[in-house]
Amino acid sequence: MHPAYSVIFFTTASGAGFGLLALLGVLGPLRLLPADRWFGLSALFLAFALAVGGLLSSTLHLKSPARARFAFSQWRSSWLSREGVASIATMAIAGVFAIGWVFFEATAGWWAAAGLLAALGALLTVFSTGKIYAVLKPIRQWHDPLVVPVYLLFALATGAVWLDAVVAVLAGGSVAVGLGTIIVVIGAWGTKVAYWKRIDQGRSPSTPESATGLGSLGQVRLLMAPHTEENYLQREMGYRVARKHTAKLRVVAGFFGLAVPVFLILAGWLLPTGAAAVCAVLAALFVSLGVVIERWLFFAEARHTVTLYYGDRVG
Amino acid sequence: MTSLPKRPSAKKLGLVIDLDTCVGCHACVVNCKEWNTGGYPAPLTDQNPYGKDVSGAWLNRVHTFEAGEGAEGRTIHFPKSCLHCEEPLCVTVCPTGASYKRDEDGIVLVDEDRCMGCGLCAWACPYGAREMDMGVGVMKKCTLCIDRIYNENLEEVDRVPACVSTCPASARHFGDLGDPNSAVSRLVAERGGYDLMPEQGYKPTNKYLPPRPRRDASTAGAKPEALDEASPEGGFLGWVDRLLSAV
Amino acid sequence: MPLLPDARAVETSTPVADEVKTTTCYMCACRCGIKVHLRDGKIRYIQGNRDHPVNKGVLCAKGSAGIMQHYSPARLTKPLKRVGERGSGEFEEIEWDEALDLATTWLREIRDSDPARLAFFTGRDQSQSLTGWWGQQFGTPNYAAHGGFCSVNMAAAGIYTMGGAFWEFGETDWDRTEYFMMFGVAEDHDSNPIKIGLGKLKARGAKFVSVNPVRTGYSAIADEWVGLRPGTDGLFVMGLIHELLKAGRVDAGYLSRYTNAGWLVIRNPGGADDGLFLRDADGAPMAWDRARQLAAPALDPQTRPALKGQYDIGDRTAVPVFQLLAERYLDDRYAPEAVAAETGIEAATVRRIAAELAEAAFEREVVIEQPWTDAFGRRHERMVGRPVSMHAMRGISAHSNGFHTCRAIHLLQLLLGSVDCPGGFRYKPPYPKSIEALPRPTGRARDVHPKMPLPGPHLGFPRGPEDLLVGEDGAPRRIDKAFSWDAPLAVHGMMHAVITNAWKGDPYPIDTLFMYMANMAWNSAMNTAETARMLTDKDPETGEYRIPRILYSDAYYSEMVAYADLVLPDTTYLERWDCMSLLDRPISHADGPADSIRQPVVAPDRDVRPFQDVLIELGARLGLPGLTKEDGSPKYPGGYPDYLVNHERKPGMGPLAGWRGADGSQSGKGVPNPDQLGAYVDNGCYWHGSIPAEARYFKHVNRAYLHYAVGMGFLDEPAPVIAQLYCEPLQRFRLAARGHGAVQPPDRHRDRIDAHFDPLPIWYRPFEEDVEGVDGYPLHAVTQRPMAMYHSWGSQNAWLRQLHSRNVLFVPRAWAAENGIEDGDWVWVSSRNGRIRVEARPSDGVNGNTVWTWNAMGKRAGAWNLSPDAPEAHRAFLLNNLIDDLLPEREGGYRYSNSDPVTGQAAWYDLRVKIEKASVKEAGEIAPLAPAVGRPKGLPEAPDELRFGEGFRPRSRA
Ligand SMILES: Nc1nc2c(c(=O)[nH]1)N[C@H]1C(S)=C(S)[C@@H](COP(=O)(O)OP(=O)(O)OC[C@H]3O[C@@H](n4cnc5c(=O)[nH]c(N)nc54)[C@H](O)[C@@H]3O)O[C@H]1N2
Ligand SMILES: Nc1nc2c(c(=O)[nH]1)N[C@H]1C(S)=C(S)[C@@H](COP(=O)(O)OP(=O)(O)OC[C@H]3O[C@@H](n4cnc5c(=O)[nH]c(N)nc54)[C@H](O)[C@@H]3O)O[C@H]1N2
Ligand code: SF4
Ligand code: SF4
Ligand code: SF4
Ligand code: SF4
Ligand code: SF4
Numbered sequence A: 001m002h003p004a005y006s007v008i009f010f011t012t013a014s015g016a017g018f019g020l021l022a023l024l025g026v027l028g029p030l031r032l033l034p035a036d037r038w039f040g041l042s043a044l045f046l047a048f049a050l051a052v053g054g055l056l057s058s059t060l061h062l063k064s065p066a067r068a069r070f071a072f073s074q075w076r077s078s079w080l081s082r083e084g085v086a087s088i089a090t091m092a093i094a095g096v097f098a099i100g101w102v103f104f105e106a107t108a109g110w111w112a113a114a115g116l117l118a119a120l121g122a123l124l125t126v127f128s129t130g131k132i133y134a135v136l137k138p139i140r141q142w143h144d145p146l147v148v149p150v151y152l153l154f155a156l157a158t159g160a161v162w163l164d165a166v167v168a169v170l171a172g173g174s175v176a177v178g179l180g181t182i183i184v185v186i187g188a189w190g191t192k193v194a195y196w197k198r199i200d201q202g203r204s205p206s207t208p209e210s211a212t213g214l215g216s217l218g219q220v221r222l223l224m225a226p227h228t229e230e231n232y233l234q235r236e237m238g239y240r241v242a243r244k245h246t247a248k249l250r251v252v253a254g255f256f257g258l259a260v261p262v263f264l265i266l267a268g269w270l271l272p273t274g275a276a277a278v279c280a281v282l283a284a285l286f287v288s289l290g291v292v293i294e295r296w297l298f299f300a301e302a303r304h305t306v307t308l309y310y311g312d313r314v315g
Numbered sequence B: 001m002t003s004l005p006k007r008p009s010a011k012k013l014g015l016v017i018d019l020d021t022c023v024g025c026h027a028c029v030v031n032c033k034e035w036n037t038g039g040y041p042a043p044l045t046d047q048n049p050y051g052k053d054v055s056g057a058w059l060n061r062v063h064t065f066e067a068g069e070g071a072e073g074r075t076i077h078f079p080k081s082c083l084h085c086e087e088p089l090c091v092t093v094c095p096t097g098a099s100y101k102r103d104e105d106g107i108v109l110v111d112e113d114r115c116m117g118c119g120l121c122a123w124a125c126p127y128g129a130r131e132m133d134m135g136v137g138v139m140k141k142c143t144l145c146i147d148r149i150y151n152e153n154l155e156e157v158d159r160v161p162a163c164v165s166t167c168p169a170s171a172r173h174f175g176d177l178g179d180p181n182s183a184v185s186r187l188v189a190e191r192g193g194y195d196l197m198p199e200q201g202y203k204p205t206n207k208y209l210p211p212r213p214r215r216d217a218s219t220a221g222a223k224p225e226a227l228d229e230a231s232p233e234g235g236f237l238g239w240v241d242r243l244l245s246a247v
Numbered sequence C: 001m002p003l004l005p006d007a008r009a010v011e012t013s014t015p016v017a018d019e020v021k022t023t024t025c026y027m028c029a030c031r032c033g034i035k036v037h038l039r040d041g042k043i044r045y046i047q048g049n050r051d052h053p054v055n056k057g058v059l060c061a062k063g064s065a066g067i068m069q070h071y072s073p074a075r076l077t078k079p080l081k082r083v084g085e086r087g088s089g090e091f092e093e094i095e096w097d098e099a100l101d102l103a104t105t106w107l108r109e110i111r112d113s114d115p116a117r118l119a120f121f122t123g124r125d126q127s128q129s130l131t132g133w134w135g136q137q138f139g140t141p142n143y144a145a146h147g148g149f150c151s152v153n154m155a156a157a158g159i160y161t162m163g164g165a166f167w168e169f170g171e172t173d174w175d176r177t178e179y180f181m182m183f184g185v186a187e188d189h190d191s192n193p194i195k196i197g198l199g200k201l202k203a204r205g206a207k208f209v210s211v212n213p214v215r216t217g218y219s220a221i222a223d224e225w226v227g228l229r230p231g232t233d234g235l236f237v238m239g240l241i242h243e244l245l246k247a248g249r250v251d252a253g254y255l256s257r258y259t260n261a262g263w264l265v266i267r268n269p270g271g272a273d274d275g276l277f278l279r280d281a282d283g284a285p286m287a288w289d290r291a292r293q294l295a296a297p298a299l300d301p302q303t304r305p306a307l308k309g310q311y312d313i314g315d316r317t318a319v320p321v322f323q324l325l326a327e328r329y330l331d332d333r334y335a336p337e338a339v340a341a342e343t344g345i346e347a348a349t350v351r352r353i354a355a356e357l358a359e360a361a362f363e364r365e366v367v368i369e370q371p372w373t374d375a376f377g378r379r380h381e382r383m384v385g386r387p388v389s390m391h392a393m394r395g396i397s398a399h400s401n402g403f404h405t406c407r408a409i410h411l412l413q414l415l416l417g418s419v420d421c422p423g424g425f426r427y428k429p430p431y432p433k434s435i436e437a438l439p440r441p442t443g444r445a446r447d448v449h450p451k452m453p454l455p456g457p458h459l460g461f462p463r464g465p466e467d468l469l470v471g472e473d474g475a476p477r478r479i480d481k482a483f484s485w486d487a488p489l490a491v492h493g494m495m496h497a498v499i500t501n502a503w504k505g506d507p508y509p510i511d512t513l514f515m516y517m518a519n520m521a522w523n524s525a526m527n528t529a530e531t532a533r534m535l536t537d538k539d540p541e542t543g544e545y546r547i548p549r550i551l552y553s554d555a556y557y558s559e560m561v562a563y564a565d566l567v568l569p570d571t572t573y574l575e576r577w578d579c580m581s582l583l584d585r586p587i588s589h590a591d592g593p594a595d596s597i598r599q600p601v602v603a604p605d606r607d608v609r610p611f612q613d614v615l616i617e618l619g620a621r622l623g624l625p626g627l628t629k630e631d632g633s634p635k636y637p638g639g640y641p642d643y644l645v646n647h648e649r650k651p652g653m654g655p656l657a658g659w660r661g662a663d664g665s666q667s668g669k670g671v672p673n674p675d676q677l678g679a680y681v682d683n684g685c686y687w688h689g690s691i692p693a694e695a696r697y698f699k700h701v702n703r704a705y706l707h708y709a710v711g712m713g714f715l716d717e718p719a720p721v722i723a724q725l726y727c728e729p730l731q732r733f734r735l736a737a738r739g740h741g742a743v744q745p746p747d748r749h750r751d752r753i754d755a756h757f758d759p760l761p762i763w764y765r766p767f768e769e770d771v772e773g774v775d776g777y778p779l780h781a782v783t784q785r786p787m788a789m790y791h792s793w794g795s796q797n798a799w800l801r802q803l804h805s806r807n808v809l810f811v812p813r814a815w816a817a818e819n820g821i822e823d824g825d826w827v828w829v830s831s832r833n834g835r836i837r838v839e840a841r842p843s844d845g846v847n848g849n850t851v852w853t854w855n856a857m858g859k860r861a862g863a864w865n866l867s868p869d870a871p872e873a874h875r876a877f878l879l880n881n882l883i884d885d886l887l888p889e890r891e892g893g894y895r896y897s898n899s900d901p902v903t904g905q906a907a908w909y910d911l912r913v914k915i916e917k918a919s920v921k922e923a924g925e926i927a928p929l930a931p932a933v934g935r936p937k938g939l940p941e942a943p944d945e946l947r948f949g950e951g952f953r954p955r956s957r958a
C-alpha cells in the first residue's frame, strides 16, 4: 500500500496523544501524578495537541475535506466513523477532566470519573483506528489479530514516553514512570516483532489463480495491464518495497523507537535533573521517529489483493 | 446508509462475463467511460490527458492474462468492473454514508454528495473496482448504468448497461442473478459460472464463465485423426472418375 | 442537511440528449453506423446504430472514443504554409484563398506541362471514387490509394482467383458455418462484423481455428491455435490440400461446374502457347468432354469435363487444370511430414485438420430449402452448402509470398466447394466480378498529355504483359512502378514506393507530391528514418528540395504535417459529408448491397474545410473537364454534397445507389434525385438493398443474382464468374519472361518473373529469408493492430492513449529464458536495416521463433500536440525503422522494392531480427529518439486535466 504521509503522521501523533490522555485519565485520578495545575495543563495540552493535530492531518488525506462532517454519521457500521465519534466524545470528556485538573487542581470524585471515562474513550478511539485497518480483508498484513493490540500498545508506549518527558521536565522525573514506560515500550515492540513474524510467515488466501478463477488452466500471469501507464489502483495499492529494505527499516525503527529511548530513559536516571529532562524529551522524539518508520512499514509492507490483477504473485 | 440491507435483496442485478468469448477489444471499457463521463457519476476526469503519466477515472477495465505453459497454455482477456457484492466491505467501511447498497436491486452506489474522498472503500474492495476521481475528489465506481437500465427516456432495448450493449462479441450479459430462471442465471448454471476470490467472502453478484476447453491436439480424440487414402488403383487420380460419375 | 442519510432517491431517468443525429463512424475504416446524442450542441454520447447493417448497434473502443477525437487539441485549425525547414513544424497561418491560389498555381503549371509530375496519393481515404476520378481528370498517371502497402495481395489473389476477396469483398456465413479458419487476422477492416460473427460461432459451438504466430485477441478465443512460423501459411495450406487430394475429399461437382478445373491447358514446352488455355475460335475455353471424347466449350452445360488425363488436340496435347493441380499438390513435397519442419506444425496436426475440414464440409452439409438456377440453366432444388469458411488478412498479405499464399487458401476453399455456399465464404455485392468485367490500368505514354484527362482509370487488372504501364524499353511509367515488370499486378498501386522513387528520380523526378490522409513520414513508411531524410533532402547544386513541393491534407497534427509545404486542414468526421460508395469500398454484406454517408452533425469551430470540397474547388479552378461546365463555371458549386447527388459515373450511376430516380424510387441505377441526401439522412445515413432469396448464394454462378447485379449496375452482363484455380494471366507474364510475345521484360527481370508467375499457387520463402547473412537474424518480427487504436491517430485521443501509450516487444518465454531476458529488460533489436532499443516482455502465446509488438505506437515528440515528454515518444516504438523499403542489391546493383513480386504488396512481416540485452544504463528509453517537432501556430495548448461531461451532470454536488 502506498504510504500516505498524512495518515502516518496522523496515526503516530493521535496515537501518542490518546495514549497520553489514557494514561493521564487513569494515573491522574489514581493520584500517581502531580495534581498541580501547571502539570495538568502541560500534559493535557500536549495530549490534546497531539490528538487534534493528528486528526487534522488526517483530513489532508481527504480529497473532499469539506464533506468530512458526514464522517461521524456511520458509527453503526464504519470503524472510521466510530473513530471519529469516539475521538470527539473523548475530547469532550477529556475537556471536562481538564477543567477539574487545571482550574480546580482536582482529579478526584466526578473529575476522576471523567478522567477514567476519557481514558476509556481514548483507548476506544485507538482501538477503532486499529480496527479500520484490521477489518480490511483484502490486505492480509492488516487483517491480522495483532494489528489492534499493536495500535493500542504503541499508543500507550508513545503516550508513556511523552508522559515520562513531561514528568521529567516539570516534576523532576520519576523512576516509576520511567520504569513503567520502558515496560510498555518493550511490550509494544515485542508485539510488533510477533506481528512481523506472523506477516512474514502468513500467506494470503488469494492468488492470481483465485483472483481470476483461471487456476485450472495452470499458473496465471499478467500479459497486459489495462493501461500502459499507472492508474489510481496501482499508485494506491501497488506500492512495493524490497524485502531487504524492509528488514533494514525494521531494525532502524526498533533502534530509534526502542533502543535509543530506553537508553535515554535509563541514562536520565543517572544524570542531573536538567540533563535527565533533555534525555526524556529526546526519548519521546525518538520513539515517535521509530513509530513513524514502523507506520511507514505498516503501509509499505501491506499487499492488497488488487495487485494480483496487476502481475503480483502474492496478495 | 453503509449498513447493508437487512436481508439480501431478492433482485440481484449484475453482469455475467464470458471469458470464452471476450476478445479483449476494450469496447466495453471505453463505452463505459463515454456513457458515465456524462452520466450519473459525471465527470470521470483525466489527468495529464496529453502528457506524461496520463491517467483518469475508469469504471471498467480489461486485463490480459496468460495461463498455463507454452503452446498448451491460454491467453485470456479479462474484463472487470464492480461485482456488486452481496457482502461488500466497501460499503460498511464508508464513514460518510456515501457508499450504499440498494435494497431494491442490490446495486452498490456512491452518493457523491456525501463522499469525502477518504479512499477507504477502495482499500476495502478486493477487486479494485473503486476509482478515486482525482479531479473531482470523490470516489467513483460502476453504477451498473443505473441511469440507463431504468431510464424512461431511452428505448426499452437500450435499457441495458452501456458495456453490455456495445460488446461486439456478446461476451457480456446483464440480468437478475437473484432469479434462478433468468437468462443470466441459466447461463451461469449451464456454463459453470463462478465467483472471483470466493475466499474473500464478499459474495460477488457478477459471475464469470470459464473459457471452454480447447478442441485441438490435446482434446480432439474422437475425431478422425487423418483421412484414408483414396483407392490407389488407377493411381492417385483414380478416384476422380468415380467422383465425377456421381455428378 | 440531515446528518443521517435516508433512503436515497437516484434520478434514473435523466434526459440523454436534446437531439440525436445519425451518421457513420470514422474512427476506423469499418464504417459502423452511429447515433450522435447532442446536448446543447455538444456531443454527449455516441452510440452504435442498432439498425445499421455493419455494426447492428455495437461500437468498438475507438468508436466510443469518438468524442475525444472530435475535441482533440491536435486538430488543425487553419491552412498552413511552411516557413521553417521541412520537418521543423514551423508554419505561418494563411487564409484559404491564398492556400487555394497557391495550390492552383503549382498544379496548373504541372498540368500545362507534364501531368505526370504530380504524384497524388491518398491514404486511409474513403473517397477513392472521387480522388481517383479527380486524378484522372487532372491527367496524371500517378494516382493510387493505400492498398499497395495494405492488402493488395488479398485483393489481387481474390479477384484473380474467384472475383471476390477476403479484403472488403467477402465475409463468412457466420450463421451457418461449422468450421471457421482464420489466417493472420488481428482486427481487420471488418472489425465489428468479425467480432459479432465470432460471438455467433461461440454461441453455436462451431469450431474456430486461428492460424497465427501470435495468440491474442481473436486467436485467444479460438478452439484451436495454430501458431506457425510467419510466412509459411502457404506450405501449411498446401499440406492440407495434399491430404484432401490424397483422400479424394474434394467437391468434384462444384469444381467441374463452377471452377476452371476441367479447362484444358496446352502442354507445349517452349512454345508461345504453353500453359495457356485451349480456346475455340471465339476465344472460349475448352474442356475434354468425357462422354463425347472430344474437346468442347468448357462453359457449355452439355460438356462433361474430364478432370484428369492428357489429350491430343491436333498437333499439341492438353491436360485439364485439375490434373495439373493434383500432380503438383500430391507431390511428396507437400506431405504433412515434409511441411512440418518449415511451418513448425506437426504432421499429425495437418492431417487432423484436413480430416476435420473434410468432415465438416462433406458430412455436415447445410441445406437451405431454396431452389435456384445456375448460370448454365441447371435448376437446383435446394442450396447445399459445405459449412467450412475461411478468412485471411495481413498475416498472409504482408509477406512477399502473400499473393500465392492467399491463392492457395482460395484453392483450398474451392476444392471443398465452400465459396459462396451456405456456411461458407460469401461475396459481398457488388462482387463477385471476374477480371474480364474489370478495367485495365491506364497511364502509358500515349495516355498522358498536358491539359488532358487520363482516358481511363489509373488502376485496373492486367490480363497480360500488353496491359502493363511500361515504356518501349520496359521502364515503368508510374512513379511507384506499379504495373511495371517490378510488380505487374500492382492493382492498388505502390504508395510505399513513391517517396523513395521520387527522391531518386527513378523512373523520373516529380514536382509535387500531393497526399491526403496518410502519415507517410511515419508509421506508413517502411524505413521511417530514411523516409524523413528523403523528404528533407536537398539537391546540393540547386539548394532545392529533391521532392520540390509537398501538398498535404490532414485533419490533425500528424508527423507528416511537418513535412508539407502547404497544409490543407480537413474537418473531423463529425463535421462533414462523406460517402462510402459502391464504386469504392462497399459496406455491403452478403445478403445485400449497401452504401452510406456521413452528414455533418456539428459545425466546425475552426477555419477548416472538408477535403472533398477543397478538391472539387481546386478542380474547378484548374478547369478540369469533369469539374467544370462548358462555360468554365464550376460543375458542382455546392461542393461535395452537390457532387454526391449529381455526379454520374455512367448514365444513371452515381456515388450513391439508394433513392435514385427523380422521385427517389430507384435503387442502383436512376437519374439523380435532388432529395437523395435527405433520404439517406432520414434512413440513418445508409441505404441497404436486399438480394432476392434465390440469389443469395452461389452468386458467382447464380442466374438470378447475375441478373440482379446487371439490374443494379454492378455488372454489364450476366456472365458467370468461374473460379480460376489456374490463373492464366500469370502464365502470360511467364511466357513473356521466356521470350514470347510482343511486350518483353528487360532481361534483368526475366528470372524473377518466370519464378513467381506460376499459374498454380507456389510457396517460396519470404525474400528476407533468402537475403545473405539472414542467419544472423534468427527471429521473425511482426506487428499486430491493437483493437483499441487506429494506426497513428489514436494517440491524440485522451481516452485511447490511456489504454496504449507505449508498447513492449513480446518475446517467446522459452527463448527469453535461454537468453537471460526478463520482463522489463531493455533490448537492442537489429535487422539488416537498423537497430532500435525497446522494452521486452516474455510471453507464451507466440511462435517460438517470433517476436511481436503493437503497430504504430511510437510517435515523434511534439507531434499530435502531445507533450514532448509523452511516453509515446520515449517508451513507444515502431518496427518500421527496421524494415527496409528495398531489397538488397542484386547483380547489376538494382534494388527491388521490399514487396511481393506479383502485386507489389509491401512485405512488412518478412522482417528478421536479432536481439541483444541492453545494458542497465541504457534501460528506460527507446533509441533512436527522433528529433522533436514544434507546435504550429494555431494549435491550442493541450489542457492538464479533462473534465469532459461535467456539464451534463444531472445534479450538482453538495
Ligand atoms: N483497431 C484497428 N483496426 C484496424 C486497423 C488499426 O490500425 N486498428 N487498421 C486497419 C487496416 S489499415 C488494416 S490493413 C487491417 C489489418 O487487419 P489485420 O489483418 O488483422 O492486420 P494485423 O493487425 O496486421 O494482423 C495481422 C495478424 O497476422 C499475424 N501474422 C503475422 N505474420 C503472419 C503469418 O505469416 N501467418 C499468419 N497466419 N499470421 C501472421 C499477426 O500476428 C497478426 O495477428 O486492420 C484495419 N483495422
Ligand atoms: N510496421 C508496420 N507498419 C505498417 C503496418 C504494419 O502492419 N506494420 N501496416 C501498414 C498498413 S496496412 C497501413 S493501411 C498503414 C496505415 O498508415 P497510414 O495510412 O499512415 O494511417 P494513419 O496513421 O492512420 O494515418 C492517416 C492520417 O490520416 C489523418 N486523418 C485522420 N482522420 C482524418 C480526416 O478526417 N481527414 C484527413 N484529411 N486526415 C485524417 C491522420 O491524422 C493521419 O495523419 O500503415 C502501414 N504500416
Ligand atoms: S467489449 Fe466484450 S469482447 Fe470487448 S473487451 Fe469488453 S467484454 Fe471483451
Ligand atoms: S466489487 Fe468492490 S466495489 Fe464492488 S461491491 Fe464488491 S467490494 Fe464493493
Ligand atoms: S471515499 Fe467516499 S465512498 Fe469511499 S469510503 Fe470514503 S467517503 Fe465513503
Ligand atoms: S455497467 Fe455501466 S458503469 Fe458498470 S462497467 Fe458497465 S458500462 Fe460501466
Ligand atoms: S469498428 Fe469501431 S472505429 Fe471502426 S467504424 Fe466501427 S465503431 Fe467506428
Ligand SMILES: [Mo]
Binding pocket: C149, C150, C151
Ligand atoms: Mo491497411
